[in-house]
Amino acid sequence: MYSGSYIAQQFVNGLNLGSIYALIAIGLTMVYGLLRLINFAHGDLMMLGAYIGLFIVTNAFLPLGAAVVLPMLAIGLAGVLVERIAYRPLRGAPEVAMLMTSLAVSWIIQNGMIMSVTAQPRSFRLPPGVNQLHQMGGVSFSTIDILSLALAVGLMALLTLFVRYTRIGIAMRAASENLRAAHLMGIHINQVIAVAFLIGSALAAVAGVLWAGKYGTVEPFMGFLPGLKAFVAAVIGGIGVIPGAVLGGYLLGFAEILFVGFLPPELSGYRDAFVFALLLIVLLIRPNGILGASNEDRA
Numbered sequence: 001m002y003s004g005s006y007i008a009q010q011f012v013n014g015l016n017l018g019s020i021y022a023l024i025a026i027g028l029t030m031v032y033g034l035l036r037l038i039n040f041a042h043g044d045l046m047m048l049g050a051y052i053g054l055f056i057v058t059n060a061f062l063p064l065g066a067a068v069v070l071p072m073l074a075i076g077l078a079g080v081l082v083e084r085i086a087y088r089p090l091r092g093a094p095e096v097a098m099l100m101t102s103l104a105v106s107w108i109i110q111n112g113m114i115m116s117v118t119a120q121p122r123s124f125r126l127p128p129g130v131n132q133l134h135q136m137g138g139v140s141f142s143t144i145d146i147l148s149l150a151l152a153v154g155l156m157a158l159l160t161l162f163v164r165y166t167r168i169g170i171a172m173r174a175a176s177e178n179l180r181a182a183h184l185m186g187i188h189i190n191q192v193i194a195v196a197f198l199i200g201s202a203l204a205a206v207a208g209v210l211w212a213g214k215y216g217t218v219e220p221f222m223g224f225l226p227g228l229k230a231f232v233a234a235v236i237g238g239i240g241v242i243p244g245a246v247l248g249g250y251l252l253g254f255a256e257i258l259f260v261g262f263l264p265p266e267l268s269g270y271r272d273a274f275v276f277a278l279l280l281i282v283l284l285i286r287p288n289g290i291l292g293a294s295n296e297d298r299a
Contacts, residue, residue, distance in 0.1 A: 002262070005138025010261040011254075016145050016214070018253025019152035023207040024230035025237070025245035026159065027079075027200025033176035033240035034193055035091070037098045041082060041105040042204055043227020047220060048109065049075045049205025050212040051117065054124050064127065068151065071205035079201025080194050088190070106224075113220040121219040124212040148210045155203060156246055163242060168195055176240060229256075229275060236282045238292025247290060252278070 024046060031039050049071035056067040086105050090098050132143050163169035168191070175182040175192045183189050211226060212218045229252060231239075237248025252275060259267075259274045282290065 003138070006261075008137065008139045010257050012139055012141055012145070013261075014254035014257035015250070016148055016253075017257055018250035019149055020207045020210050020214070020226070020249075021230050021233045021253050022156065022246045022249025023152055023203045023210075024226060025234040025249045026156070026242060027204050028227075028231055029234040029237075029239050029242060029245040030172070030196045030200045032234070033242075034172070034179065034196055035087070035098065036095055037087065037102065038231065040099075040102040040227070041109060042200070043223030043225075043230070044106050044109040045075050045079055045082075045201045045223070046204040046208035046211070046227060047113070047218070047223035048078065049208035050124070050218045050222065051113070052205070053209035053212060054122060054218050057124065057126060064130070067209055068206055071209055072202040075205035075208075076198045076202035079197040079204075082201075083194060083197040088193075110220050110224075117220070119220055121217045124216050124218050126213050130213070144210075144213050148214070151206065151210070155206065159199065159203075159242070162199075168192065172196060225272075229272075232275060232279045235289055236279060238289030241289070241291050244289055244291035251290075 024042065027045075028039060028042050031037055031042075052071040052074055053067040056062045056070060057064070062070075082105055086101050087098060090101055126144060130142075130144050130147070133140055134142065134146075163172060171182065171187045171192050172195065174185070175187060175189060179189060182192075207226070208223065211222070230249065233248035233252040234245045235248070236251060237244030237246070239245075255278055256271055256275055259271045263274075286292070
């Protein structure tokens with residue numbers, strides 16, 4: 001039998017991992033909702049954010065908060081640039097063309113980083129106080145765990161308010177329903193899509209810094225698997241629906257931690273297989289995801 005403190009520890013671990021998956025999945029689902037594009041380069045933007053955070057953390061003349069703010073700004077702008085150069089010229093082309101382009105962008109970013117910083121993993125060390133461990137009722141957590149959860153939840157809450165109550169947020173919701181109809185109603189589609197890439201890429205950068213802080217290392221291929229799992233999370237929750245991405249991120253985070261924490265040790269190495277098996281089960285029961293609705297393709 002497992003003790004209550006052990007179960008609570010797994011809950012805390014799942015909450016932190018799910019927050020990171022949710023941040024990445026939001027950007028994926030925002031872009032998919034507008035362009036029906038599975039952006040495979042999204043995880044690589046997360047990786048770039050982690051490297052920028054590494055540069056800031058290793059330079060003491062910059063405050064720790066800059067390790068979050070500056071990657072958000074830089075990678076947000078990088079996401080807009082990628083959309084403008086790689087994706088906008090293909091808008092209206094078959095969806096497979098944009099899909100292949102996103103794969104090409106992903107490989108360009110990865111190989112560009114290998115040529116510039118090498119493929120050697122680098123240690124991501126936070127200041128000692130940030131990694132300080134705390135104990136509460138038999139549950140251990142560090143200061144970075146608290147900061148990660150607070151930052152993730154705070155950013156998701158701000159995004160919810162932005163999408164629900166701001167003019168551009170309402171335009172994004174309208175465009176996600178029907179891009180052509182939104183254009184005919186006078187909505188500036190290019191601006192809406194650019195804002196979606198800006199916000200999604202900025203959240204991916206935050207996720208990259210949190211991921212590097214959690215696991216203590218960065219390398220050029222670090223964004224591939226988290227990006228793929230975040231896509232799984234978005235599909236589970238209902239891709240194209242922001243609340244679905246958040247729900248899917250947390251469900252996937254909890255599922256992954258519980259697979260490792262409660263299955264026999266010899267099966268823990270198959271955690272990724274269990275994650276993708278979960279995707280198959282959800283899609284068999286709910287083909288459009290938990291919060292997804294069956295809609296006709298946009299005109």
